[in-house]
Amino acid sequence: MNKRTIYINNLLVRNTGITLFFITFLLVGCVENKDSSGLEYMPDMYRSPAVEPYVDYAEIRNKQNPELAKKLSAKTPPIGTIPYYGTDKELVELMLPYKRKPGIEFQQTHGLVDYVFSNKNEYELAANDKINPIHIDSTNSKEIFEEGKKIYSYMCAHCHGEKGDGNGPMVKSGAYTGVPAYADRKDLSNGQIFYSIYYGKGAMGAHGPLINKKEIWTLVHYIRKFQDPEYGKKDTSKVEQSNSTDVEIIKDTITVNNSM
Amino acid sequence: MNKSFYKTIKPTAVFLSWFFVVSIIAFGSSSFSQEEEGQVKIDGKSLFKSKCSSCHQPHKDGTGPKLFGAKNKWEENAMEGSIYLWVNNWQAAAAKDPYAQSVSELKPSAMNPFPELSKAQIDAILDWVDEQPVPTKSNDSLANAGPGGEEEEESGNSLIWILLGVSFIVIILSVGGVRRQLSISLKEKEGTGDGKDKLTYTQELKALAWKYRLQTGLISLVVVLSIIVYLFQTLYGIGVVEGYQPSQPIAFPHSVHAGKNGIDCKYCHNSVMKSKTAGIPTVNVCMNCHKQIQGEDEAKKEISKIYNAAGFDPTSLYSPGKGQPIVWNKVHSLPDHVYFNHSQHVVVGGIDCKQCHGDMTKMTETAKVWPVKELNEIEGNIKLTKPTLTMGWCIECHDKKEVSKGSLDTKKDGYYDEIHRRLLNNDKELYKKYLKDNKVSVKELGGWECGKCHY
Numbered sequence: 001m002n003k004r005t006i007y008i009n010n011l012l013v014r015n016t017g018i019t020l021f022f023i024t025f026l027l028v029g030c031v032e033n034k035d036s037s038g039l040e041y042m043p044d045m046y047r048s049p050a051v052e053p054y055v056d057y058a059e060i061r062n063k064q065n066p067e068l069a070k071k072l073s074a075k076t077p078p079i080g081t082i083p084y085y086g087t088d089k090e091l092v093e094l095m096l097p098y099k100r101k102p103g104i105e106f107q108q109t110h111g112l113v114d115y116v117f118s119n120k121n122e123y124e125l126a127a128n129d130k131i132n133p134i135h136i137d138s139t140n141s142k143e144i145f146e147e148g149k150k151i152y153s154y155m156c157a158h159c160h161g162e163k164g165d166g167n168g169p170m171v172k173s174g175a176y177t178g179v180p181a182y183a184d185r186k187d188l189s190n191g192q193i194f195y196s197i198y199y200g201k202g203a204m205g206a207h208g209p210l211i212n213k214k215e216i217w218t219l220v221h222y223i224r225k226f227q228d229p230e231y232g233k234k235d236t237s238k239v240e241q242s243n244s245t246d247v248e249i250i251k252d253t254i255t256v257n258n259s260m
Numbered sequence: 261m262n263k264s265f266y267k268t269i270k271p272t273a274v275f276l277s278w279f280f281v282v283s284i285i286a287f288g289s290s291s292f293s294q295e296e297e298g299q300v301k302i303d304g305k306s307l308f309k310s311k312c313s314s315c316h317q318p319h320k321d322g323t324g325p326k327l328f329g330a331k332n333k334w335e336e337n338a339m340e341g342s343i344y345l346w347v348n349n350w351q352a353a354a355a356k357d358p359y360a361q362s363v364s365e366l367k368p369s370a371m372n373p374f375p376e377l378s379k380a381q382i383d384a385i386l387d388w389v390d391e392q393p394v395p396t397k398s399n400d401s402l403a404n405a406g407p408g409g410e411e412e413e414e415s416g417n418s419l420i421w422i423l424l425g426v427s428f429i430v431i432i433l434s435v436g437g438v439r440r441q442l443s444i445s446l447k448e449k450e451g452t453g454d455g456k457d458k459l460t461y462t463q464e465l466k467a468l469a470w471k472y473r474l475q476t477g478l479i480s481l482v483v484v485l486s487i488i489v490y491l492f493q494t495l496y497g498i499g500v501v502e503g504y505q506p507s508q509p510i511a512f513p514h515s516v517h518a519g520k521n522g523i524d525c526k527y528c529h530n531s532v533m534k535s536k537t538a539g540i541p542t543v544n545v546c547m548n549c550h551k552q553i554q555g556e557d558e559a560k561k562e563i564s565k566i567y568n569a570a571g572f573d574p575t576s577l578y579s580p581g582k583g584q585p586i587v588w589n590k591v592h593s594l595p596d597h598v599y600f601n602h603s604q605h606v607v608v609g610g611i612d613c614k615q616c617h618g619d620m621t622k623m624t625e626t627a628k629v630w631p632v633k634e635l636n637e638i639e640g641n642i643k644l645t646k647p648t649l650t651m652g653w654c655i656e657c658h659d660k661k662e663v664s665k666g667s668l669d670t671k672k673d674g675y676y677d678e679i680h681r682r683l684l685n686n687d688k689e690l691y692k693k694y695l696k697d698n699k700v701s702v703k704e705l706g707g708w709e710c711g712k713c714h715y
Contacts, residue, residue: 034505034628037593039498046595053537054590154524169522175553178313202315205548210530 129191
């Protein structure tokens with residue numbers, strides 16, 4: 001063999017290595033598919049007959065069960081089911097179904113069409129619900145406000161703003177306009193604030209499905225705090241002692257205390 | 261030297277300072293005049309924001325109709341001055357003016373009366389509204405249309421690799437064939453071969469391998485090693501779902517919702533603090549905002565999918581249709597034999613979502629399982645080494661995460677009180693051992709017990 005053939009032979013030997021290298025890479029590359037969760041060990045341990053939330057049982061490991069599609073995941077509880085809130089009487093009473101009803105359209109549209117369709121305009125009636133069932137005075141206000149701040153920060157703050165000025169990040173980014181500041185709405189009663197959160201009002205959607213009634217009433221306390229920095233600081237004993245003019249302002253609080 | 265420098269610069273400096281003074285006077289006076297005007301002029305903008313904006317927008321119908329051009333309409337159609345009466349007390353206006361009567365029937369929601377607003381203030385508000393430019397194209401439309409583009413590129417890449425590989429093989433085979441023909445014809449020409457020592461391909465290959473045994477040995481070593489490595493990689497990859505990013509029915513950009521608009525994760529995934537699952541937001545959570553935000557271009561197309569799901573017609577609120585569930589693809593799946601509870605980790609453990617789910621505020625594509633390397637880069641995360649969503653990963657975190665820093669004596673009214681009490685009263689030696697690193701970890705309170713997660 002002359003030099004030329006040796007050269008060609010060398011090329012062949014080198015190329016074989018390179019080709020094998022590329023084939024290996026190709027095989028590895030085939031596995032990387034974002035839509036594939038990769039290989040599973042014993043898939044029957046991943047997909048069991050036990051019904052888990054958010055699993056579509058229409059397709060299990062390529063086996064099709066079209067009759068199960070959209071049926072077995074995230075099921076709604078049977079009609080008439082009520083949650084169990086324990087034996088604490090106050091809590092259970094708090095969690096009883098809300099007495100003010102929205103219009104029939106609200107139910108038909110899953111709350112998309114809000115209070116404006118309410119038959120008797122119950123929003124106006126809610127103005128009479130002056131009492132917040134969660135009792136507040138100087139002894140427990142700190143805890144209630146702490147809890148309220150927590151809920152407020154993830155439920156309300158993105159529109160209404162951390163300070164309740166209606167200037168949250170949603171408004172700043174321009175996605176939403178016309179969020180009122182709480183300080184401008186001092187005329188609203190506790191019941192109306194609750195109603196607005198529960199069923200939604202104007203541009204705001206219904207939040208009853210997102211948070212429970214105890215959390216909403218806690219929020220009502222926290223929102224009152226934006227309107228009046230002194231809110232919740234007073235207690236009954238202090239009121240009895242003082243003769244100052246602010247007694248009238250606190251009158252509402254006193255009736256709350258007596259009624260509880 | 262210095263003096264001459266100043267001499268040359270002097271005229272320029274004089275000119276500049278003159279220019280400076282003049283410009284200050286000019287601009288200063290203009291700003292003064294503006295201020296003077298502002299004192300007389302009523303600020304329509306702030307009035308609009310405080311009184312009207314919760315129901316009205318300049319260019320879009322909301323709870324109330326848009327106000328742009330409202331003044332003109334009233335001047336043309338209604339009696340003079342009845343617009344002021346309308347704002348002060350709309351019922352009185354509706355009783356007096358037939359146009360006001362027709363406006364009062366536009367929307368079922370009644371407008372609040374604003375008796376405190378004067379004529380001049382109402383004028384200022386309406387003038388300010390009419391000054392607002394008509395929005396052409398909103399910048400708020402979602403900049404990120406979803407995962408489409410990149411995937412295509414990737415599949416294109418792999419096609420190139422396949423083509424390259426095939427052409428390499430073809431070249432190698434043809435070169436080999438040519439070489440063989442050449443050597444045969446060489447031998448025939450030299451007269452050395454009479455056909456008997458014509459080697460078969462296998463024999464030739466063997467001879468060749470023997471001749472270049474060093475190279476052959478090295479190459480086969482590399483090949484064998486890479487096959488072994490590949491095999492082990494595949495084996496270790498079983499049950500590892502890092503990077504899993506299933507396609508979703510709606511190209512939902514977390515970056516716009518959680519990032520730009522600052523919505524907390526817990527707003528949409530609102531069962532995370534109460535339930536085992538974090539929850540896929542229901543359509544009415546989407547509709548809480550999207551009945552107002554209808555988007556543009558790409559975003560409009562995606563948002564209309566929510567409307568289909570909700571049976572909502574954005575053009576008229578009054579025709580509720582029938583909905584269709586959105587079928588999202590589940591991203592984070594644990595085997596059925598693992599128990600995991602979100603509320604336990606978020607409420608009791610105080611773990612931030614980003615520890616496991618990454619920084620979704622920057623995620624322009626749909627959700628994915630974040631590889632542990634990317635999770636470690638996020639500030640405030642506990643650094644882990646094992647792949648995301650494997651048992652090693654869970655266990656590692658249970659070892660590193662502390663339930664309490666320092667002594668347990670000060671801990672009161674907490675979730676772990678009972679376990680703390682038992683530990684303090686029953687086994688002081690063990691407790692001292694635990695406190696050596698000045699923290700009590702999840703593992704030390706039984707976070708490594710099999711029964712915690714498997715039962």
